[in-house]
Amino acid sequence: MDNTTKPSVKVGELEFPPRKVWMKTYGCQMNMHDSERIVSHLSGMNFSVTEDQSDADLVIFNTCAVRDLANQKFYSALGETKKSILKNPKIDPETGMKKDVIIAAGGCIAQTEGKELVKKYKQLDFAFGTDVIDNIGEMVYRAYAGDKKFAVTSWDRSENYSIETKITPGTPMAFVNIIKGCDKFCSYCIVPFTRGREKSRRLKEVVTDVKRLVEYSGIQEVMLLGQNVNSFGKDNGESLAQLIGELDQINGLERLRYTTSHPYDVTDELVEAHRTAKKLANHLHLPVQSGSNTVLQRMLREYTIEHYLTLLEKMRRANSEIIITTDMIAGFPNETEEEHKATLDLLDKAQFDFIYGYTYSPRKGTKATRINDVLTDDIRLRRLKEIQDKQMVIQAALRSQMIGKTYRVLVEDKNISKGIQKWSGRTSCHRLVHFEGTEPEKNYQWNWVDVEITSVTALSTQGTLV
Numbered sequence: 001m002d003n004t005t006k007p008s009v010k011v012g013e014l015e016f017p018p019r020k021v022w023m024k025t026y027g028c029q030m031n032m033h034d035s036e037r038i039v040s041h042l043s044g045m046n047f048s049v050t051e052d053q054s055d056a057d058l059v060i061f062n063t064c065a066v067r068d069l070a071n072q073k074f075y076s077a078l079g080e081t082k083k084s085i086l087k088n089p090k091i092d093p094e095t096g097m098k099k100d101v102i103i104a105a106g107g108c109i110a111q112t113e114g115k116e117l118v119k120k121y122k123q124l125d126f127a128f129g130t131d132v133i134d135n136i137g138e139m140v141y142r143a144y145a146g147d148k149k150f151a152v153t154s155w156d157r158s159e160n161y162s163i164e165t166k167i168t169p170g171t172p173m174a175f176v177n178i179i180k181g182c183d184k185f186c187s188y189c190i191v192p193f194t195r196g197r198e199k200s201r202r203l204k205e206v207v208t209d210v211k212r213l214v215e216y217s218g219i220q221e222v223m224l225l226g227q228n229v230n231s232f233g234k235d236n237g238e239s240l241a242q243l244i245g246e247l248d249q250i251n252g253l254e255r256l257r258y259t260t261s262h263p264y265d266v267t268d269e270l271v272e273a274h275r276t277a278k279k280l281a282n283h284l285h286l287p288v289q290s291g292s293n294t295v296l297q298r299m300l301r302e303y304t305i306e307h308y309l310t311l312l313e314k315m316r317r318a319n320s321e322i323i324i325t326t327d328m329i330a331g332f333p334n335e336t337e338e339e340h341k342a343t344l345d346l347l348d349k350a351q352f353d354f355i356y357g358y359t360y361s362p363r364k365g366t367k368a369t370r371i372n373d374v375l376t377d378d379i380r381l382r383r384l385k386e387i388q389d390k391q392m393v394i395q396a397a398l399r400s401q402m403i404g405k406t407y408r409v410l411v412e413d414k415n416i417s418k419g420i421q422k423w424s425g426r427t428s429c430h431r432l433v434h435f436e437g438t439e440p441e442k443n444y445q446w447n448w449v450d451v452e453i454t455s456v457t458a459l460s461t462q463g464t465l466v
């Protein structure tokens with residue numbers, strides 16, 4: 001049913017005719033999933049998603065504060081939105097009058113700067129923080145009731161963190177939040193300020209939730225989400241390893257992943273889960289951030305490189321197929337050449353399959369900004385390039401071992417490469433594989449297929465259907 005034939009729905013005192021929401025999400029998978037939750041709540045208020053901002057009645061930016069670049073992108077997009085709405089006002093087809101477009105900002109920037117944002121940007125109708133995502137319906141209602149220019153940035157003070165997972169209909173993959181917030185306070189990181197303290201869902205609730213998703217929504221692959229999933233259940237005498245053990249028993253669930261982890265909280269019990277849980281993916285994303293113990297100390301990361309490498313060894317002993325990926329920060333304040341070299345050396349020792357590398361980005365209010373830093377952007381960029389160049393060589397060598405082997409892939413997407421239509425999906429070890437379908441008319445999306453790898457580079461893996 002298109003929007004012209006859909007009936008209005010009554011919410012409270014207001015009629016909600018069919019409307020369109022346009023969303024832009026910045027940042028991590030937590031934010032992606034928050035956007036999924038927002039859309040799911042809004043669908044109950046007669047909103048459908050549009051990819052075309054000029055067609056939208058409601059524009060929402062879900063912001064990220066982890067790096068300055070994401071902040072800048074959001075501010076500039078907000079400015080562009082104002083210009084485009086002024087240039088192409090939305091016209092109500094029934095009245096022929098200009099329609100009000102409501103603009104909102106949520107997420108991490110809105111959590112810390114919500115009130116200022118609403119004051120500063122005339123076009124912004126309301127802002128909402130990370131802990132009130134599930135109240136988006138009430139805020140949209142307020143805006144349509146005529147209450148504009150407000151910010152909701154309160155924290156959820158309840159003891160329990162209890163939710164029901166929302167999904168995008170039609171996909172067999174689901175993000176499932178299991179813990180929110182972070183208690184670590186790494187010296188460079190804004191997350192504890194934008195996402196608050198750690199709070200876990202109860203294990204039983206997550207298991208019931210996933211069972212429901214598998215049974216009633218056809219979910220086959222689940223990604224357990226949290227800023228530090230390894231802390232799951234600490235306050236309740238529960239653990240991530242126990243949760244994995246229980247989820248592994250669910251019939252119909254094919255694959256289980258989790259992200260993101262802190263090395264300090266990886267327990268022997270979790271290592272054991274990587275040995276025993278049949279559905280747990282052959283992939284671990286374990287952010288290391290630096291190869292230098294002195295930098296790790298300044299980052300307040302609470303582990304040494306020796307400890308980190310021991311963890312990798314244990315994981316690889318528990319599951320010989322496991323693939324490790326990581327995050328790296330190049331040019332932490334006053335990082336010396338020697339400390340940078342320690343990071344380059346770590347690449348040889350750790351044999352990562354992929355690195356999410358960034359230059360250090362100062363975040364207001366974090367401890368690292370108090371360091372009298374002498375490094376320049378040029379030094380940081382040069383060091384990042386050295387890390388990435390070295391990693392590309394290691395990555396290509398690691399991935400060349402895939403040639404001739406067959407991998408089970410859940411097909412996610414298709415694209416045209418050099419005039420040829422190719423499908424793509426991820427292996428259990430999270431590598432993206434491209435292949436040509438054998439039946440030109442067949443839609444392979446969301447099918448499980450076996451793909452034999454025929455060629456690889458550091459960044460691309462090609463195969464044929466078996």
Ligand code: SF4
Binds near residue numbers: 184
């Ligand atoms: S563990 Fe450290 S880097 Fe990760 S979210 Fe928490 S404070 Fe930030």
